[in-house]
Amino acid sequence: MGTVAQIENNVQTGEVYQASGAQKKNANYGKTIGKPELSEKGQKYYEELKKKYSNMDFVLVSKDMKATAKAQAGSYANPHKMVVLIDEEKVERMASDENFRKQYEGIISKAAVKLPQLQSQLANKRGVKAFGMQINDGGNASFFAVVDKSLAAQRDRIKQNGAKKAEQKKVDAKKKEKKAAEKKQAEKRAEKAESEKDSVTVSASSIEELLRKVDDTVYEAMSDSAQTDSERLVGQNFNFRC
Numbered sequence: 001m002g003t004v005a006q007i008e009n010n011v012q013t014g015e016v017y018q019a020s021g022a023q024k025k026n027a028n029y030g031k032t033i034g035k036p037e038l039s040e041k042g043q044k045y046y047e048e049l050k051k052k053y054s055n056m057d058f059v060l061v062s063k064d065m066k067a068t069a070k071a072q073a074g075s076y077a078n079p080h081k082m083v084v085l086i087d088e089e090k091v092e093r094m095a096s097d098e099n100f101r102k103q104y105e106g107i108i109s110k111a112a113v114k115l116p117q118l119q120s121q122l123a124n125k126r127g128v129k130a131f132g133m134q135i136n137d138g139g140n141a142s143f144f145a146v147v148d149k150s151l152a153a154q155r156d157r158i159k160q161n162g163a164k165k166a167e168q169k170k171v172d173a174k175k176k177e178k179k180a181a182e183k184k185q186a187e188k189r190a191e192k193a194e195s196e197k198d199s200v201t202v203s204a205s206s207i208e209e210l211l212r213k214v215d216d217t218v219y220e221a222m223s224d225s226a227q228t229d230s231e232r233l234v235g236q237n238f239n240f241r242c
Contacts, residue, residue, distance in 0.1 A: 034062025
């Protein structure tokens with residue numbers, strides 16, 4: 001099986017990911033995972049579905065790759081559009097079964113209605129890199145977001161450091177040595193965060209739950225990056241009232 005990086009690259013370029021690691025162009029379906037095959041009727045409907053929800057980024061999944069797509073959903077997320085992972089079996093049935101189509105298009109429609117709000121809220125969440133949804137068996141969908149925990153912590157430090165710098169302008173020239181020490185410590189923490197970047201995929205059964213879990217993940221990242229006692233001592237005696 002290919003690596004996550006291989007899978008991500010294949011999805012982004014619209015190429016087929018195969019268990020052997022080989023790649024094959026698929027101009028008919030757009031972005032795919034595995035080797036999905038649709039009937040003429042299924043293919044026609046799939047094109048109509050993508051046009052109907054053009055603000056979403058559809059990825060067609062072959063039936064043998066459904067578990068892989070679910071396990072590695074974060075690899076397919078898009079930072080600009082909501083990715084929709086949907087398998088070939090559902091598309092075929094949606095093309096021929098009106099009730100089934102209404103059920104699953106209803107799921108997509110609900111997400112589409114909330115999409116602008118979701119994009120706006122996630123844009124304000126520190127460290128959120130991308131997001132998407134997967135159409136599951138059983139008439140429901142799951143949502144996921146990719147969070148860079150180190151970036152979340154780093155952005156919080158940048159904000160805090162910006163406020164400190166404004167205050168430090170008032171500091172007496174005699175405090176320069178201490179200011180330099182604080183700056184050096186801040187740079188070390190930033191470098192550490194850069195070297196320890198780790199992205200995690202947050203999954204949920206609803207958009208509301210996804211937002212809560214993203215908040216929890218960001219909060220955890222910020223807590224993990226809290227200063228140690230020795231770091232807090234650096235510059236602790238600054239007199240910003242000067």
